[in-house]
Every structure is written in C-alpha cells, then in structure tokens.
Amino acid sequence: MTAARAHGGASTLTIAGLRAAVGGKEILHGVDLQLRSGEVHAVMGPNGAGKSTLSHVLMGHPGYEVLGGSVTLDGVELLGLATFERAQAGLFLAPQDPVEVPGVPISDVLRAALVAAGRDGEAMPDTLARKMSDEAGEIGLAPAFLVRALNVDASGGEKKRIETLQLAILAPRFAVLDELDSGLDVDALRAVARRVARATAPGASGEPGLGVLAITHYRRLLEELRPDIVHVLVKGKIVASGGPDLADELERTGYAGYTDPEVAVSAIGPDPFGGLFS
Amino acid sequence: MSGPLLGSDVAAFGEGVSSSLPGPAWLVARRLEASRALAVSALPSETEEQWRYSRIDELDLGSFSPVCDPPAEPALTSGAVESFLAAVGARSGLVRCSGGFVQHVEVAESATSLGVSVTGSAGLAGRPEHLGELLAGRADALTRLADAFSPDVVVCTVPAGTRVEEPIVVVHEVGSERDGAAVFPHTLVVLGPGAVASVVEILVSGDERCLVVPLLEIELGDGARLEHTSVQQLGRGAWHLGYQASRIGRDAIMRSFLAALGGEYARQVTSSALTGDGGTSELLAVYLGDGVQTQDMRTFQEHVAPRTRSELVFKGAVADTARSVYTGLIHMHRGAKRADASQTNRNLVLSEGAHADSVPNLDIEENDVRCSHASAVGPIDSEQLFYLATRGVPPEVAERLVLLGFFDDLLARAPVPGVAAYLRAAVAERLAAGVLAAPGALSSTGRWA
Numbered sequence: 120m121t122a123a124r125a126h127g128g129a130s131t132l133t134i135a136g137l138r139a140a141v142g143g144k145e146i147l148h149g150v151d152l153q154l155r156s157g158e159v160h161a162v163m164g165p166n167g168a169g170k171s172t173l174s175h176v177l178m179g180h181p182g183y184e185v186l187g188g189s190v191t192l193d194g195v196e197l198l199g200l201a202t203f204e205r206a207q208a209g210l211f212l213a214p215q216d217p218v219e220v221p222g223v224p225i226s227d228v229l230r231a232a233l234v235a236a237g238r239d240g241e242a243m244p245d246t247l248a249r250k251m252s253d254e255a256g257e258i259g260l261a262p263a264f265l266v267r268a269l270n271v272d273a274s275g276g277e278k279k280r281i282e283t284l285q286l287a288i289l290a291p292r293f294a295v296l297d298e299l300d301s302g303l304d305v306d307a308l309r310a311v312a313r314r315v316a317r318a319t320a321p322g323a324s325g326e327p328g329l330g331v332l333a334i335t336h337y338r339r340l341l342e343e344l345r346p347d348i349v350h351v352l353v354k355g356k357i358v359a360s361g362g363p364d365l366a367d368e369l370e371r372t373g374y375a376g377y378t379d380p381e382v383a384v385s386a387i388g389p390d391p392f393g394g395l396f397s
Numbered sequence: 398m399s400g401p402l403l404g405s406d407v408a409a410f411g412e413g414v415s416s417s418l419p420g421p422a423w424l425v426a427r428r429l430e431a432s433r434a435l436a437v438s439a440l441p442s443e444t445e446e447q448w449r450y451s452r453i454d455e456l457d458l459g460s461f462s463p464v465c466d467p468p469a470e471p472a473l474t475s476g477a478v479e480s481f482l483a484a485v486g487a488r489s490g491l492v493r494c495s496g497g498f499v500q501h502v503e504v505a506e507s508a509t510s511l512g513v514s515v516t517g518s519a520g521l522a523g524r525p526e527h528l529g530e531l532l533a534g535r536a537d538a539l540t541r542l543a544d545a546f547s548p549d550v551v552v553c554t555v556p557a558g559t560r561v562e563e564p565i566v567v568v569h570e571v572g573s574e575r576d577g578a579a580v581f582p583h584t585l586v587v588l589g590p591g592a593v594a595s596v597v598e599i600l601v602s603g604d605e606r607c608l609v610v611p612l613l614e615i616e617l618g619d620g621a622r623l624e625h626t627s628v629q630q631l632g633r634g635a636w637h638l639g640y641q642a643s644r645i646g647r648d649a650i651m652r653s654f655l656a657a658l659g660g661e662y663a664r665q666v667t668s669s670a671l672t673g674d675g676g677t678s679e680l681l682a683v684y685l686g687d688g689v690q691t692q693d694m695r696t697f698q699e700h701v702a703p704r705t706r707s708e709l710v711f712k713g714a715v716a717d718t719a720r721s722v723y724t725g726l727i728h729m730h731r732g733a734k735r736a737d738a739s740q741t742n743r744n745l746v747l748s749e750g751a752h753a754d755s756v757p758n759l760d761i762e763e764n765d766v767r768c769s770h771a772s773a774v775g776p777i778d779s780e781q782l783f784y785l786a787t788r789g790v791p792p793e794v795a796e797r798l799v800l801l802g803f804f805d806d807l808l809a810r811a812p813v814p815g816v817a818a819y820l821r822a823a824v825a826e827r828l829a830a831g832v833l834a835a836p837g838a839l840s841s842t843g844r845w846a
Contacts, residue, residue: 203791222801236789
C-alpha cells in the first residue's frame, strides 16, 4: 500500500458478490461495484435496502457477518483485515451518526491514526495543529471543536464537518460517506461537499484523487457532489447503475419501479457471481 | 454479628504497646482512651451493612503490629515522593511522615506570616480543636485502632480570612520494610471563616505487606474554601482502610479529589456533612484495579442544613480479577430544605474475571429537596472503539484513548494543575502497563481481528 501511495498510482476498490447478514438475516444478497481513484459513485435506495449495512460491512463492523464475496483494494482482500487495517490500507468511513468519544480530543485521534500509519511527520503537534486549523477554516468548523472531545456536544451539522475534517487530514484513497447529508443545513452541506469534491481532484504532484462512495437517500448531496455513476440498491442488490441522470429520475419517480422483484432481475441481468458462495 | 473482642486476642495492639508511643500528654491520653475502647471493640464483619462486599473478614489483625519507632532509614519510596513533589511544583508547606511519625516540616514564610500553621503534635500548644470530632460519627474498631496507635497528627490551620496561595503538601510513607507493619497517619485540616487553601496528600509504600489506616478530618468555617487531593499509591501488599470526614460551614465550599490506585485491598470511607446553610461539597474520585486488587469506596453525603449542595462523581475501572465496590448514601436530614444532591458512579469492567458493584442509596427525611443519582457498570463502548478503528487507530491504542477519555472529565477537575498532570500520566501508565497489558483484558468487549 505504502509503495503504491508513494508512486501515486491510481487505485481501484472492487466489491464483488458481497453477501452479509445481521442477526442471522441476510441483508446484502451479492453487491457488485467498482470504484476508481477520483470517481464519485452514489448509492441510492429506499429504507431497508441495505445501504447502511454495506457501509458497515465494508469497514468490518463486528456486528455484521460476511456470508460471501470479496472487497479488494488494489487487489488486496480487505474482508480478512481488522477495521483499523482497512483504514490504514486507505479506506475511510464517515458514519451516518458519528459516535461521541468523551474525553478524547480530535487531535489525539488523528495523531494516533497518523502514527499508526507511519506518517509521523504529519503527526507532529505543530504540523497537525496547523493543518487542522486550516481545514476547519475551509470547512467552516468552529475552532473550539478542535480542542473539544470528539463529537461531544456537537450538532448534526457540526459532526459532519468534523468527519470531513478528519477525512481531509487522513487523506484516504476511498471514502464511504454514509448519509453525509443527513442533519445538514444548506450551508454545511455545501461546505462539506465542496471539501470532498476538492479531495477527488488529483493532487498538485499528480497523486490520484479520492474515490468516493456516497450512500444517500436524497439527491441534495449529489447536486453539490456531482457523481460519475449512480447505483440503485434495492433489497440488498444493485439493481441499476447509470449516469447522474439516474438520480434525477429517482427524484421524480421514486424507487417503486425497482422494488418489483421482476424489474430488479431484468435490470441487473444474470449475476456473474451467482452460485459462487452458495 | 461481629467477631471476638480485640482486647482478648491481639497482643500486638494492646494498651501497653499504645502507651509506649511518644508524644505530648494530651496525645498520650487520647491514645489511652482509644486503646481502652478498642479492647472492648470487635472488628466489623461482612454481615454488617457498611461492610457488605468488603474483604474485612480476611483481615488477620494478629499478623500485623504497629510501627512504634520512627523508621531510621530513608524510605525506599523516596524516589516516588520526589517525582510527586516535583509535579506539585510551588507549595506553601510540606510535611513528611514516615511510619506515621512526622519527620520533616517546612512552611513558607509567606504562609507563616499570615498565621498559617502546619505542624505535627510537637508544634502544638495543646490538643487541637476539632481533633477526633469529625470522625466521631463514623467511629468503629478501626478508627479506634488508629486513634490508639497513631504516633502523631498533622494539623494544618488557616486563620479566618486568610488565603494560602500554594498548596500545602503532606506526604505519608509507610516507611517500614518489615512484613506486617501497621501504620496510622492522621491529618486534621481546619480552615477559619473565609479562609482559602489547598491541601495535597500522598500515601505510598513499598511492596511489603502492611496495614494502613489513615484518618483525615476537615473542618471548614463559614465561607471557607478548601481543595483537598488524596493520592493513594500504596504497594500491592498493602491493606488500606481509610476514613475521611468533613464538616462544611455556611456558604463554604469543599472540593475533595481522590485517586485510589494502589493497595491489595483499599477501602476508603468519604463522608461530608453540610452543616451550614448554603454549603457545597464536591466529592470526586478515580479508582483503578488490576491483578487481584480490590478498590472499595463508601460515601456519605450528609445534608443537614438548608440550601446545601453536593456533587459526587466516582469513576473506576477494573481488569483481570480485580474488584471494585461503590456504595453511596445521600442523606437528606429533616430541615435540609431546598438541598440539592447528585451522585454519579460509573465503572468500566475490562475483563471477564473483573467485577464491579455499584449500590446507590437515598435516605430522605425532608420533602423540599432535589436528589439525583446515576450508576453504571459495563465494558468499554464497542461503538467508540469501532469508530476510532475506522480512523486507523489500532485497538490497543483506541482502548487506551477511550479509557483515558473516560477519566478525563474527572482528571480535569483535580485541584492542582501539576497534580492533574501527574495523575493523568499515572493513570495512562497504569492503563498501558497494567490494566491493558493484562491477559484477557477487554476480551469480553469484542476485540475484532
């Protein structure tokens, strides 16, 4: 991973035939998706489609059981790795509702994460503090949050700005944004979306841009963060994929056309991974 | 039922031994009185409400004997004491005790010129006012044992209207390297009306088996303000049975901070009586147990006067097969109108073999009062650990961050900044070297790999 980062090569995140269960109930029935550096993919779908399960499974939450399939980052299988190792490999999850961590300031978490990733130079207190301050300014996060315990006494919008700040500093290869737009007012939405969009552009010395998997209910976020591809997730499967127009269509017609099982089957065609893990 | 009377079977704690201890006549007389009361006392037993969940039935008093002479050699713990004193920084006074004997007293000129007195019994004209009064309500065989065998008493007196800028530090070293040494430190802090002071005490021993029964009495005059810090860093061979009692006058404010880190069995009784209208007490404690340690905390918030306020926050963590006990009583006396009390006890249980009990109690004799209590026992929140892991923080680092964070709101309230930093480092070191390094630590909380 480190070598790839140093060489600045573009990366690929490949989700293939991913099946997962919660509490013994299968929620993801074989998800296939490929995301490259600099791309923005949106995953949209109705409640209960498995959007949040997908984000948790990608990051290795212990409450979810993987039944089959694979998730690789530049060919490296992530499903066997611990959550922190997936993060170190370059995957980031901005959860829908970031948990409060009493008594632990953001700087301690970022420093620990950078040191664990061997990025000691960036973890130097002065360097990190300057970068945090710059990012907070750009994202519109009050400086008080930089010294406060992580997410404690933060509003929904502030929590998402805090997530975006961590994303900006950790600079992962791929970010899963789980309902980044929930609880955000228009200004906050614009601020975080612009920062994420900027991260998707290639760096000054040619480093590949961030790949984004934006899981969302609404088109609102996608107006700010223009997706290259929109996927429709229904009943644990991606039933349709298309360009940005698909989001507009969903806004008009809703998911009704996709929740009919026969339509879903015809939309995706034969499953190339079907039967592999059954 | 209690056990046999002490006079009949524990020769080492007999009247003859007590009367051989040195000191002024009033102290000798006080010991004599206590040793006679002791002879007809019985050790408490776990069947008594105050001693439920304790380990008092394991106490073999006959295997200990009091330290009757000042330890001659410098204590092995002097290195620890020096680093603590360096952390405290500037101070207005220092008392060093070893084996319960006051061996060194220094008071800054800036304090003595204001009439502040910090001394052992040798520096007192007579029996100090309030000595023994404050703990009278909590007296039992162990406080009598301490009264009968305490070789000296440290008395800090701050006159009315006087503000002592820097903390007064009292160091208690067990001092004796003898197996089975019993040591009885006693401290009395008296603040006159409107006086302001900070007192910091540390209690240390080596690894040898010892019995330590420290008594601390605090009297706050009307409008006085005291910050008191106790750091208990005894060795793993120590049995500690500590008693602290305070009486808070009208509009007086006390903040008491306890860090209980050491001992094999460490029990601390903390009692605060709010006897003056509008008085406030804050009772804060951090306790840690690993290995086979037991941390045993008993608290009493006694609201006697109207409009009194108390806030108690005790937080602990146990790992390995360590245990902790918290029992706390909020007692609203008749007449404590519009008194307001809160009591919070939170415990992290870090391994399957560890155990924490938390038992809040209320006794309310007055209608017009507010009381709240919160109690929690459980593992580290696995969602917090997962969240930190999504940032790339390895589990052992995440656990340490979350644990330190758990204690951080309390450590931030430690009265002396240098002591807060010292305790933060001490807790971090314990979490790194002891609690978290322990086999089986956190296994029940779902460490994912």
